[in-house]
Amino acid sequence: MSSPRVFRFAPSPNGRLHLGHAYSALLNRKLADEADGWLLLRIEDIDQVRSAAEFERGIYEDLAWLGIGWEEPVRRQSEHMDAYRVHLDRLIAGEFVYPAFMSRGDIRAHIADTQASGAPWPTDPDGAPLYPGVDRLLSARERKRRIESGAPFAWRLDMARALQHVAKPFSWQEGGRGPTGETGAVPADPAIWGDVILARREMPTSYHLSVVTDDALQGVTDVVRGRDLFHATAIHRLLQELLDLPRPRYFHHDLVLGEDGRKLSKSRGNTALAALRAEGRTPAEVRRMVGL
Numbered sequence: 688m689s690s691p692r693v694f695r696f697a698p699s700p701n702g703r704l705h706l707g708h709a710y711s712a713l714l715n716r717k718l719a720d721e722a723d724g725w726l727l728l729r730i731e732d733i734d735q736v737r738s739a740a741e742f743e744r745g746i747y748e749d750l751a752w753l754g755i756g757w758e759e760p761v762r763r764q765s766e767h768m769d770a771y772r773v774h775l776d777r778l779i780a781g782e783f784v785y786p787a788f789m790s791r792g793d794i795r796a797h798i799a800d801t802q803a804s805g806a807p808w809p810t811d812p813d814g815a816p817l818y819p820g821v822d823r824l825l826s827a828r829e830r831k832r833r834i835e836s837g838a839p840f841a842w843r844l845d846m847a848r849a850l851q852h853v854a855k856p857f858s859w860q861e862g863g864r865g866p867t868g869e870t871g872a873v874p875a876d877p878a879i880w881g882d883v884i885l886a887r888r889e890m891p892t893s894y895h896l897s898v899v900t901d902d903a904l905q906g907v908t909d910v911v912r913g914r915d916l917f918h919a920t921a922i923h924r925l926l927q928e929l930l931d932l933p934r935p936r937y938f939h940h941d942l943v944l945g946e947d948g949r950k951l952s953k954s955r956g957n958t959a960l961a962a963l964r965a966e967g968r969t970p971a972e973v974r975r976m977v978g979l
């Protein structure tokens with residue numbers, strides 16, 4: 688017997704679930720059932736400032752109300768820092784990351800200086816300026832000195848070095864669609880993100896590193912998530928290559944948009960599942976609202 692396909696729903700407990708999450712969870716459940724596979728639940732709570740127990744309880748309440756079940760155990764990222772540390776240490780040993788010391792203010796000042804000479808500064812798919820990366824050139828001694836002095840820093844991916852290490856072209860299998868209709872074998876172009884943060888001085892991980900680690904450790908074969916994460920997949924594929932991890936299939940689904948045509952945010956209460964429930968809506972109505 689071949690092993691089952693493994694899907695996952697991976698919310699962050701930093702707000703109540705809304706219609707967009709309902710769509711993602713229901714679609715994962717549906718695709719797992721159609722494949723006679725498993726659905727896992729993962730609580731992405733590495734951001735201890737924004738995560739709250741109240742929101743985590745809300746995830747269980749809302750999923751139970753929708754009638755969605757999953758295979759136990761639930762993986763809570765905050766309980767697995769050791770696993771992320773192992774991968775971070777491998778990236779450090781391979782010199783695929785470097786300690787980056789520039790503060791937000793330093794980055795802004797550096798960019799302003801460079802732009803003053805006329806050159807436009809590149810931005811990532813989310814519109815944020817790429818990291819200047821000047822501290823990539825610091826000597827080992829200077830790095831050590833700064834780290835020992837207690838200076839705050841982030842571990843940033845040395846994108847240029849990482850790209851040299853992977854066989855190109857590399858791609859991922861997309862079962863859904865990207866923002867401009869990309870589907871099938873999609874070429875991965877992580878360079879558009881520049882030297883992304885993979886961990887921090889106090890925190891051995893980041894969204895990218897923990898997602899890639901967990902998908903591998905949990906044996907996830909099918910990543911089904913919103914189209915807002917389509918471009919991040921290029922970074923995930925790169926990390927899988929650097930860490931020698933299996934590559935799942937990807938399916939990026941439509942985003943459920945608010946009445947104003949904008950992405951739903953957890954703070955806008957009107958589409959929160961708890962609010963819909965309080966108004967007397969039923970799970971069947973929610974399924975109809977998201978077209979499932």
Ligand code: GLU
Nearest residue numbers: 697698699731898912916
């Ligand atoms: N935790 C992420 C979110 O709530 C989803 C991550 C993923 O599916 O890869 O948006």
